[in-house]
Amino acid sequence: MTLDEICRLLEGEFLSGQAKRGEEVSIVGATDLMSDALAYMKPKSLLLTGLANIQVVRTAEMADLKAVCFVRGKQLEASVIEEARSEELPLMRTPFPMFKACGILWQKGLNPCF
Amino acid sequence: MEKNPHKDSDRDTRAIFISKVQELAYEMKVEQVMTPNAVSVPPEMRMDDLRILMQKERISGVPVVTGGAVQGLVSIEDLMNYLASDEKGRTVAEKMSKKVTTVFKDDPLTRAVNLFDMTGFGRFPVVDRGTGKLAGVITKGDIVKGFLKRLEVEYHEEEIHRYRASHFFEDIVADKATLTFHYGVKGGDFAKAGRASSGLKKTLSRLGIKPEVIRRVAIASYEAEMNMVIYSKGGRLSAEVTPEIIKVTATDVGPGIPDVEKAMQPGYSTASPWVREMGFGAGMGLPNIKKCSDHMVVNSVVGTGTTVEFIIGV
Numbered sequence: 001m002t003l004d005e006i007c008r009l010l011e012g013e014f015l016s017g018q019a020k021r022g023e024e025v026s027i028v029g030a031t032d033l034m035s036d037a038l039a040y041m042k043p044k045s046l047l048l049t050g051l052a053n054i055q056v057v058r059t060a061e062m063a064d065l066k067a068v069c070f071v072r073g074k075q076l077e078a079s080v081i082e083e084a085r086s087e088e089l090p091l092m093r094t095p096f097p098m099f100k101a102c103g104i105l106w107q108k109g110l111n112p113c114f
Numbered sequence: 115m116e117k118n119p120h121k122d123s124d125r126d127t128r129a130i131f132i133s134k135v136q137e138l139a140y141e142m143k144v145e146q147v148m149t150p151n152a153v154s155v156p157p158e159m160r161m162d163d164l165r166i167l168m169q170k171e172r173i174s175g176v177p178v179v180t181g182g183a184v185q186g187l188v189s190i191e192d193l194m195n196y197l198a199s200d201e202k203g204r205t206v207a208e209k210m211s212k213k214v215t216t217v218f219k220d221d222p223l224t225r226a227v228n229l230f231d232m233t234g235f236g237r238f239p240v241v242d243r244g245t246g247k248l249a250g251v252i253t254k255g256d257i258v259k260g261f262l263k264r265l266e267v268e269y270h271e272e273e274i275h276r277y278r279a280s281h282f283f284e285d286i287v288a289d290k291a292t293l294t295f296h297y298g299v300k301g302g303d304f305a306k307a308g309r310a311s312s313g314l315k316k317t318l319s320r321l322g323i324k325p326e327v328i329r330r331v332a333i334a335s336y337e338a339e340m341n342m343v344i345y346s347k348g349g350r351l352s353a354e355v356t357p358e359i360i361k362v363t364a365t366d367v368g369p370g371i372p373d374v375e376k377a378m379q380p381g382y383s384t385a386s387p388w389v390r391e392m393g394f395g396a397g398m399g400l401p402n403i404k405k406c407s408d409h410m411v412v413n414s415v416v417g418t419g420t421t422v423e424f425i426i427g428v
Contacts, residue, residue, distance in 0.1 A: 001220075026140050026141050026222055027140055027141070032393060033393055033394075033396050033398075034392075034393035034394055035337070035393075035394055035396050035398035035399060035402060036396070036398065038333045038336065038337065038398075038402055039333075039398060039401075039402050039405065042137065043325075043329060044141070051392075051393045053304075053392060053393070054304070054305060054307075054308075055304070055307065055308065055340075055392055055393055055394070056393070058307070058308035058311075058312065058336065059336070059393075061308075061312060061315070061332075062308070062311060062312075062315065062329075062332040062333050062335075062336045063329065063332075063333060064325070064329050079305070109221065109222070109225075111140045111222060111224070
């Protein structure tokens with residue numbers, strides 16, 4: 001599924017990395033714990049998280065994640081979005097809570113990390 | 115009992131291969147491996163004409179379609195049963211299997227693999243989710259061919275990486291070459307935490323090191339760097355790169371770890387709540403480093419500082 005379709009399903013918006021909206025994702029992980037993301041997420045997967053700080057962008061960079069989607073309409077500091085832009089990392093934001101966002105993507109056939 | 119190193123490495127290679135194929139099965143889509151524009155027949159076709167068609171096309175099963183929509187599947191088995199009976203002049207609609215399992219074009223390959231496993235069928239018609247019309251046919255052979263093609267492409271990319279990396283070291287005239295990179299890490303500075311690992315990751319990428327190796331180095335370095343930021347007054351992250359290995363050393367000035375063995379246990383943490391709010395401090399740092407590396411040593415002196423050293427093969 002493309003990032004664009006995911007964004008639409010979650011009624012979300014892009015905060016950075018719009019140029020990559022056509023890229024495909026098939027594996028999703030959801031956690032607020034960055035060590036969990038580093039340990040268990042697959043390269044090129046999508047991270048759903050309620051954590052809104054610079055370390056999310058770093059984690060995505062280190063673990064070669066495809067994109068990050070923040071849940072519950074989290075507000076981000078400009079420096080976080082700026083960092084994501086310079087790393088060409090797509091950031092999205094959905095108004096939905098974590099459980100609902102996961103449910104929607106699961107129902108549409110996206111896969112867990114393991 | 116003595117350990118047989120060959121057995122272990124065989125198992126490791128197989129484990130890596132299986133997880134690679136599993137990953138591909140999740141990543142790849144049915145439409146990437148299916149046979150598009152596959153032969154289909156109308157329900158009113160006579161079974162005798164089907165025999166000629168199947169012989170000519172050398173296929174063992176055909177989707178039955180009206181106006182693009184799949185009505186059934188007629189296989190060589192249906193044809194043989196028909197020929198063995200005394201019936202004459204029957205149509206495909208009368209002999210086909212009406213209960214057909216189909217897959218969608220945009221389904222992950224893993225769905226098709228599981229269905230082949232569960233049903234024992236040889237082929238599935240592939241349907242476009244949007245229009246509901248037949249888009250192609252997928253067989254087990256298509257899946258195997260798709261995997262092999264993809265693995266070949268990845269192998270080729272890996273060869274290019276290897277060439278670039280080996281080339282870099284070949285250009286250096288020395289009996290033994292080691293590149294060393296140093297990065298300073300400031301204790302308590304969460305906003306800048308991760309910059310050292312980010313710099314190291316970009317540098318390794320420019321050297322042409324394989325992406326899977328870089329990812330392991332990056333994750334382990336980042337965990338080590340976060341530990342320095344969270345618990346110490348700061349320190350230095352250094353990486354030594356040779357054609358064979360990457361050795362990373364994270365040395366800090368700080369309180370040290372009283373019980374290293376305990377700190378290595380997953381879930382053990384002394385982190386304060388503010389660290390947990392940042393998404394760390396769940397007692398996964400050192401276990402994560404160990405998981406990513408081939409060899410790891412922690413040396414700590416209480417009241418002085420900690421050194422974490424890990425080695426990852428290139």
